[in-house]
Amino acid sequence: MSKIKNICCIGAGYVGGPTMAVVAAKCPDIKVTIVDLNAQRIAAWNDENLDNLPVYEPGLDKIVAQARGRNLFFSTDVDKAIEEAEMIFISVNTPTKTYGLGKGKAADLKYIELCARQIAKVAKTDKIVVEKSTLPVRTAEAIKNILDNTGNGVKFQILSNPEFLAEGTAIEDLLNPDRVLIGGGTDTEGQEAIQALAEVYANWIPQERILTTNVWSSELSKLTANAFLAQRVSSINAMSELCEKTGADVNEVAKAIGMDSRIGPKFLKASVGFGGSCFQKDILNLVYIAKSYGLHEVADYWEQVIIMNDHQKRRFASSIVRTLYNTVSGKKIAFLGWAFKKDTNDTRESAAIYVADDLLFEQAGIAVFDPKVEKGQIYADVNYLGTRSEAQNEKGITVFADPYEACKDAHAIAVLTEWDEFKEYNWQHIFDNMKKPAFVFDGRNVLDGEKLREIGFVFQAIGK
Numbered sequence: 001m002s003k004i005k006n007i008c009c010i011g012a013g014y015v016g017g018p019t020m021a022v023v024a025a026k027c028p029d030i031k032v033t034i035v036d037l038n039a040q041r042i043a044a045w046n047d048e049n050l051d052n053l054p055v056y057e058p059g060l061d062k063i064v065a066q067a068r069g070r071n072l073f074f075s076t077d078v079d080k081a082i083e084e085a086e087m088i089f090i091s092v093n094t095p096t097k098t099y100g101l102g103k104g105k106a107a108d109l110k111y112i113e114l115c116a117r118q119i120a121k122v123a124k125t126d127k128i129v130v131e132k133s134t135l136p137v138r139t140a141e142a143i144k145n146i147l148d149n150t151g152n153g154v155k156f157q158i159l160s161n162p163e164f165l166a167e168g169t170a171i172e173d174l175l176n177p178d179r180v181l182i183g184g185g186t187d188t189e190g191q192e193a194i195q196a197l198a199e200v201y202a203n204w205i206p207q208e209r210i211l212t213t214n215v216w217s218s219e220l221s222k223l224t225a226n227a228f229l230a231q232r233v234s235s236i237n238a239m240s241e242l243c244e245k246t247g248a249d250v251n252e253v254a255k256a257i258g259m260d261s262r263i264g265p266k267f268l269k270a271s272v273g274f275g276g277s278c279f280q281k282d283i284l285n286l287v288y289i290a291k292s293y294g295l296h297e298v299a300d301y302w303e304q305v306i307i308m309n310d311h312q313k314r315r316f317a318s319s320i321v322r323t324l325y326n327t328v329s330g331k332k333i334a335f336l337g338w339a340f341k342k343d344t345n346d347t348r349e350s351a352a353i354y355v356a357d358d359l360l361f362e363q364a365g366i367a368v369f370d371p372k373v374e375k376g377q378i379y380a381d382v383n384y385l386g387t388r389s390e391a392q393n394e395k396g397i398t399v400f401a402d403p404y405e406a407c408k409d410a411h412a413i414a415v416l417t418e419w420d421e422f423k424e425y426n427w428q429h430i431f432d433n434m435k436k437p438a439f440v441f442d443g444r445n446v447l448d449g450e451k452l453r454e455i456g457f458v459f460q461a462i463g464k
């Protein structure tokens, strides 16, 4: 297999954009074209002003500036990019199905299938097709089936190369990953295809961190990794509730167990619940796959991670209501943070959305401030739940561009995202402008509770 010179990536989202920008930056000899059907998104990727890129990630602007126009291109011309490329990454969204068989659990693979059909239609030369999206185990079989039935004599190799980046640290993760996983066929052609992709990564990743497996192990490893990570969060969150009843402090418990090298210190931060586009969707998908093989105990085991997470979000909202004398009706509750974690503008499945929804049912007035999330997105997130009319949501939620304005005259503040800047606020000033007693509910354990209590706040944190 000759050295790859031309790569196309279908899907210019949170994964396709940053991943391919890093490939282009690190491999100046390879032409990388990222295509998307969404013309607005492509225009934003091409915007002169790097502040307007559609994805916010620390360091992304510099990487894009380095490669864009040199060997990195963003385009809506999907066919042309497919035709020219030797290697095609599929990095489109794979959301949970909202209709039909497997509704609410299975991954919706319609976008993946559309890509496969498009490649089958357009390709005139042999191609390596790389699954970058997170997919149910054995999807490569379906893709291969579609590609091999075109009858035009073009040969395809399918690789699985799941992405493990986390949002907010995407560039760091891509530049210095724990490992890169490549799954492929066990025959000679499969091994050659694996080698071709491994050579691309070898431009900046040490050989020993490039792991190769069979294609099914690779596909399943991605779902497994997310399930294990989410399980750790649900496990510590389960303990946080027990801590609150017993006088134990969840941070102390996390530290104590994390020092055991078999457990390790990472991913043990108790919170208002995990969010993000993938943990829930990937576990639901895993549950669905297990059930489809009749493995009901396996399915129930993993589903519990989601059940615990839903409980954590709900109990945060109900604790606010209970503490505010059992009613928040007509009260202003300020939300600091809306994104599902810090350093990203992504709000998909953010705990904030569900806490807001619960409090709106209690007739609270919600004042939101987030340093990176746009106003329209906040309304879109709550409207998407479909639990009340858009007009009611607009009445119940006000979005502020200034945190001090959001907190002014509030009865309570809820911290929903762990943005660093929240620690630096003038909390005395915030206190002076709030209704008394002034409550703070720290859903991320980021604020200095002692200091806030000294100022006069009634302060509650998770697991304390």
Ligand SMILES: NC(=O)C1=CN([C@@H]2O[C@H](COP(=O)(O)OP(=O)(O)OC[C@H]3O[C@@H](n4cnc5c(N)ncnc54)[C@H](O)[C@@H]3O)[C@@H](O)[C@H]2O)C=CC1
Residues within 6 Å of the ligand: 010, 011, 012, 013, 014, 015, 016, 035, 036, 037, 038, 041, 078, 091, 092, 093, 094, 111, 114, 115, 132, 133, 134, 135, 163, 164, 165, 166, 167, 277, 278
């Ligand atoms: N967001 C994350 O941090 C991570 C996501 N993943 C996985 O990566 C995949 C992509 O996720 P995101 O980038 O977050 O999704 P996204 O929704 O941000 O981006 C997907 C893009 O694909 C485009 N698209 C869909 N169908 C298309 C087609 N037929 N032709 C051209 N473009 C098309 C959409 O317009 C959209 O811009 C998912 O499978 C996800 O599970 C994996 C690791 C991390």
Ligand SMILES: O=C(O)[C@H]1O[C@H](OP(=O)(O)OP(=O)(O)OC[C@H]2O[C@@H](n3ccc(=O)[nH]c3=O)[C@H](O)[C@@H]2O)[C@H](O)[C@@H](O)[C@@H]1O
Residues within 6 Å of the ligand: 134, 163, 164, 165, 166, 167, 168, 226, 229, 233, 266, 267, 268, 269, 270, 271, 272, 273, 274, 275, 276, 277, 278, 279, 340, 341
């Ligand atoms: O497949 C994916 O999409 C990605 O999902 C996660 O990345 P991401 O969702 O971007 O962010 P995480 O840092 O994993 O955080 C997920 C959620 O868990 C929460 N969390 C995380 C860690 C922790 O200790 N406690 C906690 O509540 C975060 O606040 C956030 O809401 C994984 O970490 C990535 O490896 C994976 O590639």
